[in-house]
Amino acid sequence: MSDVMKPMPFGQLMDWALTEHERQGSVFGVRRSASYAPGSGIDLFGGRIEAPFGPAAGPNTQLAQNLVAGYWAGARFFELKTVQVMDGAELSACIPKPCIAPGDVCYNCEWSTELTCADAQAEYVKGWFACKLLSREWGLGADDGFIFNMSVGYDLAGIKSAKVDGFIEGLKDASATPAWEECRSWALANLDRFEYVDAAFVEGISPKVSTSMTVSTMHGCPAGEIESIVSYLLTEKGLDTCVKVNPTLMGYDFVRSRLDSLGYDALSMERSSFENDLAWDDAESMFRRLIEVAKSNGRQFGIKVCNTLPVNVTYNELPADQMYMSGVALFPLAIAVVRRIAERFEGKVHISFSAGADENNIADLYHAGIWPVTLATALLRPTGYDRFAKMAENVGTVENVSRRRVDVAAVVALDEACVAGDAYRRPERAQGKRSLPAALPLLDCLACRACVTVCPNRANVLLDVPGFKRKQILHVDGMCNECGNCAVFCPYEGRPYKGKLTVFWSEGDMDASDNEGFLKLADGTFRVRLAEVSGTFDVDDESCGLPDDVRRVIQAARDNYAYLLG
Ligand code: SF4
Ligand code: SF4
Structure with missing residues (x-):
């Protein structure tokens, strides 16, 4: 089931942390860091x-x-x-x-x-x-x-x-x-x-x-x-x-x-x-x-x-x-x-x-x-x-x-x-309400980053994809237990953990989910499931039959964020 978390191997964990830190200066999507002087502490x-x-x-x-x-x-x-x-x-x-x-x-x-x-x-x-x-x-x-x-x-x-x-x-x-x-x-x-x-x-x-x-x-x-x-x-x-x-x-x-x-x-x-x-x-x-x-x-x-x-x-x-x-x-x-x-x-x-x-x-x-x-x-x-x-x-x-x-x-x-004081008084204005009366798109959302920062498991990731003005959100199925938290803060009508393009780590995980998404296969092609088309695709082939925006996102994930692919 897609609400079951899959621990990642230590090698993938370290590869992810080291690569993201080197290329983007963040770690699992966390941008701010604190370090401490030698000898400090209690x-x-x-x-x-x-x-x-x-x-x-x-x-x-x-x-x-x-x-x-x-x-x-x-x-x-x-x-x-x-x-x-x-x-x-x-x-x-x-x-x-x-x-x-x-x-x-x-x-x-x-x-x-x-x-x-x-x-x-x-x-x-x-x-x-x-x-x-x-x-x-x-x-x-x-x-x-x-x-x-x-x-x-x-x-x-x-x-x-x-x-x-x-x-x-x-x-x-x-x-x-x-x-x-x-x-x-x-x-x-x-x-x-x-x-x-x-x-x-x-x-x-x-x-x-x-x-x-x-x-x-x-x-x-x-x-x-x-x-x-x-x-x-x-x-x-x-x-x-x-x-x-x-x-x-x-x-x-x-x-x-x-x-x-x-x-x-x-x-x-x-x-x-x-x-x-x-x-x-x-x-x-x-x-x-x-x-x-x-x-x-x-x-x-x-x-x-x-x-x-x-x-x-x-x-x-x-x-x-x-x-x-x-x-x-x-x-x-x-x-x-x-x-x-x-x-x-x-x-x-x-x-x-x-x-x-x-x-x-x-x-x-x-x-x-x-x-x-x-x-x-x-x-x-x-x-x-x-x-x-x-x-x-x-x-x-x-x-x-x-x-x-x-x-x-x-x-x-x-x-x-x-x-x-007022610090612990119930706020008069309700928090966490949606503001956009529009359905969450598979790609090219506002990229507000809320679903990235609020996810305890770091299961929503921002990607830079050539040709897109905004960053793209990729959802990582294996890291999500469907707690629902990101859905509360997404401004669209929709749930990022259900509605964003999803990367799967195994055939079984992909079969157990309804999300639109993809899985890297051993021969380098991708199994892709979208509302309009499903099958196995070579994402380097522009005429492979995938919508071009999805094809380019998968290509970017493969080329620059290989640690996401499992
Ligand atoms: S539902 Fe959202 S916040 Fe919760 S684990 Fe999944 S991606 Fe993260
Ligand atoms: S919270 Fe919604 S709009 Fe913001 S980046 Fe995530 S999916 Fe996109």
């Missing part, structure tokens, strides 16, 4: 991060190219997409598509990774290896200046299963995984493609891809189960562990009243979602016990604020029974949770954050002692990964700190400011 989980932010567990950390795009842009803390015992096709069948709706409030109905645990592990290993090579080659920062943080769910039995345990152990030490050997062999065989990477550097890359965890539990998970999971990870798995809490911790009445006061009164929630979730009194005593467990095992414990808010589908926002709210509207709820934790623990518990964070509030969060900060919703809006470079600018140089303290007074100020 210690965390036995490693170091040169910047206190990165992508959250979600669509922006599911494939290796997402991780590379984020690293290039300036992210240094990567919360890898959650894995659980239910994975691959079984999980994928439970995710209605589209699964992301980032209007003026952002909703989703997605879940953990749609890859298998083994494929997810391989993607994270490839992403790790690629970021190491590129850190050195492009001088982006220290090769140990970033951290990959695992995320697993959703119950202890699943986390202890052989499948999830193999995932965890294979990231704690990836040296025996097939993906590690694939990356290592490719790098050693392609040293001539690098100026600053040599064999000693390749052999010295640490296989300890991740030594830390963020625990994600389902809404409604009992307190005892959450505590057992975190204890298990701290003690038996030896991982520094953060537990992700829900905004429901503040209680229905508080959340309702705060949302109403900021203009979100149309948002519908169930009181039962709060009553079934972890309550504050249970949470506080659990945190105190877990702090002691971590201390006695020489590990770090932290609290991640926060998960999404379950809300009702009211206006057919998504094809689901229930959906999850994230983004700007979540910030005022999350900062209230942070305030409560900071006040009750006098700033002495580590708090990381993900809820409506972006370039505008990152400096305030970081300087209040709340870090690392991860993003999902902001990356799904126009400019996407480019935001990380702006965040780096706004945070400035990150100095190491020996003691981890949250500044309670600064958190109180943030909490009060977010309800007093």
Whole structure:
């Protein structure tokens, strides 16, 4: 099916990154980049991060190219997409598509990774290896200046299963995984493609891809189960562990009243979602016990604020029974949770954050002692990964700190400011609406680039094609899981992931899709399917029977963007 993502081989990933960087100065369509001075950064989980932010567990950390795009842009803390015992096709069948709706409030109905645990592990290993090579080659920062943080769910039995345990152990030490050997062999065989990477550097890359965890539990998970999971990870798995809490911790009445006061009164929630979730009194005593467990095992414990808010589908926002709210509207709820934790623990518990964070509030969060900060919703809006470079600018140089303290007074100020000002109020003008009452053309759209920047998987690519005034969009079938995000921002009536010319990586993928597109065949010809004509064509032959504009786009893809062809 065309909504199934196909991880690309490490060689293709690297060829794409190196070639695009050399020819266009961008990487997977990301134009802005941040680099960090030697020695900068802050210690965390036995490693170091040169910047206190990165992508959250979600669509922006599911494939290796997402991780590379984020690293290039300036992210240094990567919360890898959650894995659980239910994975691959079984999980994928439970995710209605589209699964992301980032209007003026952002909703989703997605879940953990749609890859298998083994494929997810391989993607994270490839992403790790690629970021190491590129850190050195492009001088982006220290090769140990970033951290990959695992995320697993959703119950202890699943986390202890052989499948999830193999995932965890294979990231704690990836040296025996097939993906590690694939990356290592490719790098050693392609040293001539690098100026600053040599064999000693390749052999010295640490296989300890991740030594830390963020625990994600389902809404409604009992307190005892959450505590057992975190204890298990701290003690038996030896991982520094953060537990992700829900905004429901503040209680229905508080959340309702705060949302109403900021203009979100149309948002519908169930009181039962709060009553079934972890309550504050249970949470506080659990945190105190877990702090002691971590201390006695020489590990770090932290609290991640926060998960999404379950809300009702009211206006057919998504094809689901229930959906999850994230983004700007979540910030005022999350900062209230942070305030409560900071006040009750006098700033002495580590708090990381993900809820409506972006370039505008990152400096305030970081300087209040709340870090690392991860993003999902902001990356799904126009400019996407480019935001990380702006965040780096706004945070400035990150100095190491020996003691981890949250500044309670600064958190109180943030909490009060977010309800007093307009920054977190529901915008009066709806966002993300189309403005062109015209059908999306197969070629020669406005080339506004929105579908390129908002795609978490980098599945829409801009091509320069001789003879065209504007750049052309090519959709890469293997990288798309039909999340629907690009369709929200395209100004035309239509969906880029369905309506733009598509490159396929295999006959099976092409057969499983209805998109108009093409596949390179072994003999150099192309299988092409268009509304008006289908067949096998020699695109160098002007009279081959293909419309000339399509023929020239395929020719340009072959000649100048061969890494797109699979
Ligand atoms: S191309 Fe569109 S639908 Fe596909 S993954 Fe990217 S944003 Fe989602
Ligand atoms: S397909 Fe739509 S969003 Fe993408 S560049 Fe063209 S007009 Fe913009």
